[in-house]
Amino acid sequence: KEEDFEIIDKKQIPDAAELRNEEKAKPEETRWSAPILSLARKASENLALSYGSALKSASLVGLVSKPGSSDSPAKTSTRCHTMEERANLMNMMKLSIKILIQSALSLGRTLDSDFPPLQQFFVVLEHCLKHGLKVKKTFIGQNKSFFGPLELVEKLCPEASDIATSVKNLPELKTAVGRGRAWLYLALMQKKLADYLKVLLDHKHLLSEFYEPDALMMEEEGAVIVGLLVGLNVIDANLCLKGEDLDSQVGVIDFSLYLKETQDNDGKQDGGITAVLDQKHYVEELNRHLSCTVADLQNKIDCLEKTNSKLQEELAAATDRIGSLQEEQQQLKQQNELIRERSEKSVEVTKEDTKVELDTYKQSRQGLDEMYSDVWKQLKEEKKIRLELEKELELQIGMKTEMEIAMKLLEKDTHEKQDTLVALRQQLEEVKAINLQMFHKSQNAECSLQQKTEAISSFEGKTNEMMSSMKQMEERLQQAEKARQAAEERCNKLKQELAGRLDSCRQQMAQLDGKCSTLEKELKSEKEQRQTLQKELHQEKDATALLKTELQQMEGLKKELRKLQDEKQELKKVHEEQEQALQEMGLHLSQSKLKMEDIKEVNKALKGHTWLKDDEATHCKQCRKEFSISRRKHHCRNCGDIFCSTCSSNELALPSYPKPVRVCDNCHTLLLQQCSSNSS
Numbered sequence: 001k002e003e004d005f006e007i008i009d010k011k012q013i014p015d016a017a018e019l020r021n022e023e024k025a026k027p028e029e030t031r032w033s034a035p036i037l038s039l040a041r042k043a044s045e046n047l048a049l050s051y052g053s054a055l056k057s058a059s060l061v062g063l064v065s066k067p068g069s070s071d072s073p074a075k076t077s078t079r080c081h082t083m084e085e086r087a088n089l090m091n092m093m094k095l096s097i098k099i100l101i102q103s104a105l106s107l108g109r110t111l112d113s114d115f116p117p118l119q120q121f122f123v124v125l126e127h128c129l130k131h132g133l134k135v136k137k138t139f140i141g142q143n144k145s146f147f148g149p150l151e152l153v154e155k156l157c158p159e160a161s162d163i164a165t166s167v168k169n170l171p172e173l174k175t176a177v178g179r180g181r182a183w184l185y186l187a188l189m190q191k192k193l194a195d196y197l198k199v200l201l202d203h204k205h206l207l208s209e210f211y212e213p214d215a216l217m218m219e220e221e222g223a224v225i226v227g228l229l230v231g232l233n234v235i236d237a238n239l240c241l242k243g244e245d246l247d248s249q250v251g252v253i254d255f256s257l258y259l260k261e262t263q264d265n266d267g268k269q270d271g272g273i274t275a276v277l278d279q280k281h282y283v284e285e286l287n288r289h290l291s292c293t294v295a296d297l298q299n300k301i302d303c304l305e306k307t308n309s310k311l312q313e314e315l316a317a318a319t320d321r322i323g324s325l326q327e328e329q330q331q332l333k334q335q336n337e338l339i340r341e342r343s344e345k346s347v348e349v350t351k352e353d354t355k356v357e358l359d360t361y362k363q364s365r366q367g368l369d370e371m372y373s374d375v376w377k378q379l380k381e382e383k384k385i386r387l388e389l390e391k392e393l394e395l396q397i398g399m400k401t402e403m404e405i406a407m408k409l410l411e412k413d414t415h416e417k418q419d420t421l422v423a424l425r426q427q428l429e430e431v432k433a434i435n436l437q438m439f440h441k442s443q444n445a446e447c448s449l450q451q452k453t454e455a456i457s458s459f460e461g462k463t464n465e466m467m468s469s470m471k472q473m474e475e476r477l478q479q480a481e482k483a484r485q486a487a488e489e490r491c492n493k494l495k496q497e498l499a500g501r502l503d504s505c506r507q508q509m510a511q512l513d514g515k516c517s518t519l520e521k522e523l524k525s526e527k528e529q530r531q532t533l534q535k536e537l538h539q540e541k542d543a544t545a546l547l548k549t550e551l552q553q554m555e556g557l558k559k560e561l562r563k564l565q566d567e568k569q570e571l572k573k574v575h576e577e578q579e580q581a582l583q584e585m586g587l588h589l590s591q592s593k594l595k596m597e598d599i600k601e602v603n604k605a606l607k608g609h610t611w612l613k614d615d616e617a618t619h620c621k622q623c624r625k626e627f628s629i630s631r632r633k634h635h636c637r638n639c640g641d642i643f644c645s646t647c648s649s650n651e652l653a654l655p656s657y658p659k660p661v662r663v664c665d666n667c668h669t670l671l672l673q674q675c676s677s678n679s680s
Contacts, residue, residue, distance in 0.1 A: 150184075
């Protein structure tokens, strides 16, 4: 686990003027503000020493394996690496807090979110909280956020509940990193950041769920950082969270705030060369850091592309599933519509049947009422006739007994007929559904009743003839009894048929009720299925929204990678230019050495000649005219004196110069004489 600090600011690449030695006469208190360039110069020398000191300190703590221990060298190297990371983070925290306090006190006002030292303080604090975090796996991918341990503060300290609720109510924050940054902003504004982190450190058994055992928050460095944060209570901060994109901010430490320009009093050529070499080493170190960060970002992009492909496959499967579910839903809707149409048709048929049966029942009831009224009239007439017959029987004394017996029989017949009529009327009132066949049978019953009425009329006619023949009357009475028994049997059969049809109608009604209940249950189940499908659709819509946000993050990471690659290319160009400059300087040095040798030879030949300074000469040495704006000064490259342009208009090739240069008249003649003598 490596925590690489990315440096993106181009101002970090120092020039030759910025890479100068720091003044030695400075107190120890200001050593923290020394430029990091001095550390870069000594990086190659201190690597072995720092590694040895780290091993010694680890052996003192008990991390390095002793001769009898079984720890492998890989574990010891990782432990030493984590210790160095903790020390580096603690030192960066000290620097950021000190610079923030000094800049805030110098300003003397409340700090805004745009204040650069405050932004860098939050970046360093975020790196400290991220050190040693455990990775939590989710269905989207690996999640590594420092907002999880900060949520524990609400449970341990009830005063922090306001911060947690305000962070949760912010609609702009969509990731855990943005919520954690907002929580740190609010805690700093309340001046309780150190208190809240101290509460977390007091409950390290809860922090062990989120951090590794060798994390910064689990070691003594965490307590030191909390002690340093107490000094921030002097600062008044006014940070506005609305309108800030806390989710997509890149936590990058800007070392340009901690760099300081220094002056070099020596001004020698060796110092310039060492500064250039230090600059080269520093650029190489920066290039190495950038290559590491680019490799990490490439790995992250590969992981995100893999997760994106998986999510796209899941999305395609989900869309296929949604399509199949929609097809099933349409099929179920069609089946439901068919079932509804069938049920409606069956209900309409049953309604029509019931209407027809009711109409037939009403018609049959009207016919029976008419028949009853006719029978009643006939009975009244029979009573009148019976009275007349009684009067005639009273007159006939001889046949009195026989007539009384006949009258009693007739009365019994009439009473039985009345009872049968009353029973038929009650049965017809109880019946509620009679079909067309019953109507035909009722017509047959009417015919039988008419026959009975005709028989009664015949009986009435026969009563007049009973005086003559009692034997004929008895035979006819027997026939009437047989007809009555047949009518009773027919009535019983009709009752049984009506009861059977009523039972069948009730069974049909029960079946229809059962079908209706099953249809209602099916409708309820279909409604529930539809609700579940709608819920699944909402969930899949949310998943697609999450995928879109992740794709946007991917695009942002790609843009950052492109920027880093461009900056890497620029750094490479700068590095190549500096190497070319070094090569050119080497060539110049070699040429300068050759020139120095030539100059020495010339000096041997021309001793006593010195290079005059511009301030020392006010008149031309040959014509003694005064220099002015129109009459300029010119050095003779041979003797070093200053002449005007007329007295130094000649040019000759000297051994110290590859091309012909300006020479005064005296030197010109002298050098020509030397050349002629040498040639001779």
